[in-house]
Amino acid sequence: MREDTCFVITGLIPANKDYMLPLLDLYKDVKNKILSTWEDQPWLEVFERNGFRVILNEYPIYKNSTNYQTVCIREGCIVAEELGFKYVIRMRTDLICNDITKFLNSMPLDNNKLCVLGFVQTHTFYIIDFFMGGLTQEMLKIFNKEQTEDDVRFVEQYWMEEYFGKTLTYEDAKNNINTCYDIFNENKVEMTLLTKHWSLILVQYCSQYFFRH
Numbered sequence: 228m229r230e231d232t233c234f235v236i237t238g239l240i241p242a243n244k245d246y247m248l249p250l251l252d253l254y255k256d257v258k259n260k261i262l263s264t265w266e267d268q269p270w271l272e273v274f275e276r277n278g279f280r281v282i283l284n285e286y287p288i289y290k291n292s293t294n295y296q297t298v299c300i301r302e303g304c305i306v307a308e309e310l311g312f313k314y315v316i317r318m319r320t321d322l323i324c325n326d327i328t329k330f331l332n333s334m335p336l337d338n339n340k341l342c343v344l345g346f347v348q349t350h351t352f353y354i355i356d357f358f359m360g361g362l363t364q365e366m367l368k369i370f371n372k373e374q375t376e377d378d379v380r381f382v383e384q385y386w387m388e389e390y391f392g393k394t395l396t397y398e399d400a401k402n403n404i405n406t407c408y409d410i411f412n413e414n415k416v417e418m419t420l421l422t423k424h425w426s427l428i429l430v431q432y433c434s435q436y437f438f439r440h
């Protein structure tokens with residue numbers, strides 16, 4: 228595995244071992260891994276014993292979905308930068324893939340664009356937020372600021388509009404963001420969300436008509 232890249236895994240840790248054990252197993256051979264979560268979560272000592280650098284965060288003042296995610300990602304990326312990692316791949320605590328080495332090696336990080344699975348076109352155009360990879364400094368630009376209570380934008384819209392300084396367009400995405408859907412398909416990388424009943428993300432979720440890459 229490449230030594231310039233760190234996984235930053237963020238989110239809640241379910242108390243059920245059926246969710247915790249697959250996460251430990253997924254990253255068992257990954258050296259560079261940070262778990263950025265909340266100070267009241269279970270199993271923290273177990274993750275530390277299994278090689279995770281654990282970052283404990285205080286909950287945001289304004290508690291919404293955007294800020295819950297932003298705080299954990301930002302604090303994990305700060306530590307990754309302090310440790311000297313050039314790239315960060317942000318993952319969710321409930322996201323499991325079939326081969327983490329293929330996942331990492333398939334991601335086109337080296338042209339310094341952001342990496343996401345793909346995009347959704349509904350009433351607006353936005354990224355699919357299962358994971359995100361990129362230069363650590365760029366990731367910190369995306370997740371540096373918490374959302375205010377009067378801001379009603381949904382999570383992905385908020386992140387991208389704050390990062391680009393305007394509404395995300397397809398041209399912005401094409402020029403600045405890599406999509407991983409095709410290369411994951413080619414390399415037989417598949418993902419599932421433990422907390423959802425979507426089954427296979429590439430085969431099922433991404434077959435919906437509004438998915439684009």
